[in-house]
Amino acid sequence: MTKLRQGEPWQTADIYGRSLRGLSLNLIVRSVQASLPFYEQTLTLRRLYSDEDFAAFAGHGLRLMLHADHTCGRMPSGRGLAADGPRGLGVEIRLLGLNPDDAAASADRCGGEVVLPPTVFVHGWRECHLRDRDGYLFVVGEATQELPRTGNGVRLRELRQDDADIVLAQLDDWWGGRQMTPRLPRLFFEYFSDASFAAEDGESGRLLGFLCGVFATGDSERAYIHFVGVDPSARGRGIGRLLYEAFFAAARAAGRTSATAITSPVNTGSVAFHRAMGFTVVPGDSVEMGIPVHTGREGPGTRHVVFRRTL
Numbered sequence: 001m002t003k004l005r006q007g008e009p010w011q012t013a014d015i016y017g018r019s020l021r022g023l024s025l026n027l028i029v030r031s032v033q034a035s036l037p038f039y040e041q042t043l044t045l046r047r048l049y050s051d052e053d054f055a056a057f058a059g060h061g062l063r064l065m066l067h068a069d070h071t072c073g074r075m076p077s078g079r080g081l082a083a084d085g086p087r088g089l090g091v092e093i094r095l096l097g098l099n100p101d102d103a104a105a106s107a108d109r110c111g112g113e114v115v116l117p118p119t120v121f122v123h124g125w126r127e128c129h130l131r132d133r134d135g136y137l138f139v140v141g142e143a144t145q146e147l148p149r150t151g152n153g154v155r156l157r158e159l160r161q162d163d164a165d166i167v168l169a170q171l172d173d174w175w176g177g178r179q180m181t182p183r184l185p186r187l188f189f190e191y192f193s194d195a196s197f198a199a200e201d202g203e204s205g206r207l208l209g210f211l212c213g214v215f216a217t218g219d220s221e222r223a224y225i226h227f228v229g230v231d232p233s234a235r236g237r238g239i240g241r242l243l244y245e246a247f248f249a250a251a252r253a254a255g256r257t258s259a260t261a262i263t264s265p266v267n268t269g270s271v272a273f274h275r276a277m278g279f280t281v282v283p284g285d286s287v288e289m290g291i292p293v294h295t296g297r298e299g300p301g302t303r304h305v306v307f308r309r310t311l
């Protein structure tokens with residue numbers, strides 16, 4: 001192992017080595033000095049120490065070390081490193097809790113490369129993808145309630161109070177003439193916007209669908225979809241799926257691990273839709289039209305199919 005450092009390091013290797021806990025990252029770089037700005041300024045890691053051979057950083061729950069190529073010749077990790085090829089192929093190092101706009105702007109100045117500009121993903125992160133000067137790939141971002149843009153001319157957004165008039169005026173028609181409005185009080189449009197979404201036409205802004213959901217307050221793991229509806233003229237275009245996926249993403253970002261929904265056994269379209277969305281039917285106390293149902297769950301004489309899925 002070759003060393004360029006003159007004099008003694010900040011502490012001996014064994015003392016530092018024994019201070020590490022759990023997962024830490026060792027990256028082999030061509031030049032420690034040239035790499036410092038990216039790690040300190042772009043990734044905002046705290047530099048504990050650096051010299052020509054080695055640098056140690058901490059931050060965002062991570063302990064990260066850079067070792068220069070010349071120090072690693074005899075280690076398995078150093079063998080076969082091409083002098084000019086990219087490093088770390090196939091590995092994504094993810095850091096949650098950094099503003100992706102700041103990180104992307106800084107990467108340009110600090111010797112990094114923006115591979116993907118800040119983008120919202122369905123997994124609940126707004127993130128950018130950056131490579132350091134050796135090719136190591138970092139995905140940095142923040143948890144977000146924002147929703148990904150969709151490709152089929154439909155725009156998703158949070159459900160608003162003023163959507164109530166539009167939805168309630170058409171609700172019974174959308175349910176094939178069944179009287180549904182008493183089951184959808186206006187409060188669902190006013191108090192649960194973190195778990196409720198609207199789908200609108202990307203050009204005209206016409207409301208095409210809605211989802212009213214809630215995150216349980218007494219149980220931090222559960223989420224519930226109370227109502228979902230799509231304009232009959234827009235069905236079969238994936239809008240129901242988009243609304244559900246938006247809800248799943250928001251629920252996961254809020255730490256929820258399971259989702260529940262119910263429907264009437266006569267609503268065979270809804271049963272098929274929920275199965276297509278990955279729900280399973282929860283065993284009930286009776287069977288109707290071949291499907292387990294729960295009697296009396298929503299009041300005397302009621303019969304409902306209960307669905308559940310993990311998130």
Ligand SMILES: CC(C)(COP(=O)(O)OP(=O)(O)OC[C@H]1O[C@@H](n2cnc3c(N)ncnc32)[C@H](O)[C@@H]1OP(=O)(O)O)[C@@H](O)C(=O)NCCC(=O)NCCS
Binds near residue numbers: 240
């Ligand atoms: C149920 C409803 C929301 C589905 O909306 P949609 O936009 O037409 O559904 P999508 O196009 O996103 O379909 C998603 C999946 O469900 C399946 N699906 C939807 N409706 C279906 C039906 N009637 N029969 C069989 N499968 C159906 C689709 O085939 C699709 O499966 P895939 O993605 O694996 O191909 C819509 O039909 C509706 O508003 N119905 C009336 C209201 C209602 O019953 N709401 C549910 C109870 S609250």
